[in-house]
Amino acid sequence: xxxxxxxxxxxxRGIIAVTAAETNEGLVLFDAGPESTFDNVSAELRASGFxxxxxxxxxxxxxxxxxxGAAWRFAELGATIYVHPRGAPHLLDPEKLVNSARRIFGxxxxxxxxxxxxxxxxxxxxxxxxxxxxxxxxxxxxIETPGHASHHHIYEWEENVFGGDVAGVRIGNGPPVPPFVxxxxxxxxxxxxxxxxxxxxxxxxxxxxxxxxxxxxSEHLAALDERVARxxxxxxxxxxxxxxEASLRGGFAELEQGELRGSGASEAEVLAYxxxxxxxMAVAAAERYWRKYHPEEVGG
Numbered sequence: 001x002x003x004x005x006x007x008x009x010x011x012x013r014g015i016i017a018v019t020a021a022e023t024n025e026g027l028v029l030f031d032a033g034p035e036s037t038f039d040n041v042s043a044e045l046r047a048s049g050f051x052x053x054x055x056x057x058x059x060x061x062x063x064x065x066x067x068x069g070a071a072w073r074f075a076e077l078g079a080t081i082y083v084h085p086r087g088a089p090h091l092l093d094p095e096k097l098v099n100s101a102r103r104i105f106g107x108x109x110x111x112x113x114x115x116x117x118x119x120x121x122x123x124x125x126x127x128x129x130x131x132x133x134x135x136x137x138x139x140x141x142x143i144e145t146p147g148h149a150s151h152h153h154i155y156e157w158e159e160n161v162f163g164g165d166v167a168g169v170r171i172g173n174g175p176p177v178p179p180f181v182x183x184x185x186x187x188x189x190x191x192x193x194x195x196x197x198x199x200x201x202x203x204x205x206x207x208x209x210x211x212x213x214x215x216x217x218s219e220h221l222a223a224l225d226e227r228v229a230r231x232x233x234x235x236x237x238x239x240x241x242x243x244x245e246a247s248l249r250g251g252f253a254e255l256e257q258g259e260l261r262g263s264g265a266s267e268a269e270v271l272a273y274x275x276x277x278x279x280x281m282a283v284a285a286a287e288r289y290w291r292k293y294h295p296e297e298v299g300g
Contacts, residue, residue: 007037016209017208027057029059035113035116052074053077056078056080061164062152063090080123081125082127147194148180150186150189174265176224177260180232185285252283253279
């Protein structure tokens, strides 16, 4: 049986999800949510008849705090934490990651993400691309899928895929959108990763933001792929024209919110998208991508 637990980030439902699968070797989580929501996830577990200590395995899509911040709390209770090799050093010693995030979030750091601590070495397991973990009758396969982050995995089991952030943000009645965040955005890799998911032909696609896509997985991925390409080209054109940061922030927020409303998202859902995937973060991500990988396209 598969469960989708709502972390109720900042007290709001439908923003950050943790997916769980029951096995005969304990409960498996896909992502852990931020540490600030650990108590909420524990309450969700109890409401479903589990203890927090029943979580024996946590598969992380990547190490951003909204996905991996609570990993150390589950590790303290004896869970094994699985992660991409590039993410492992930052779980063992998160100081550099915390300092980098603090420059972005400032005094809101703890309110947003809670407390960050190392995952003990003996509780951490590195997974390479294609590695399979057998947990009783369940087999979980890690698939390297960069684009949102270079250290990103999706996980496949049975006819399910946990898509992490490379599979997009989709809230309520809104469309799938790609969360462009610094510093590792790579458009070509992202589109290749979407193609990898499409080739798996999953019946169900589980999203950290938010929930499960059942019917229409192929359409979801096609719309996401189109938006990755088109949004990145919008930033390219704006940079070519000499747009500054303020105009990029305002212009992109207007573009995204207009598309959300035009696709059927309610005003509450538009706000939820902004909490799950702040539009301003796309500016630094896209500018770095174009100037690093295609400087000739934007004038250096």
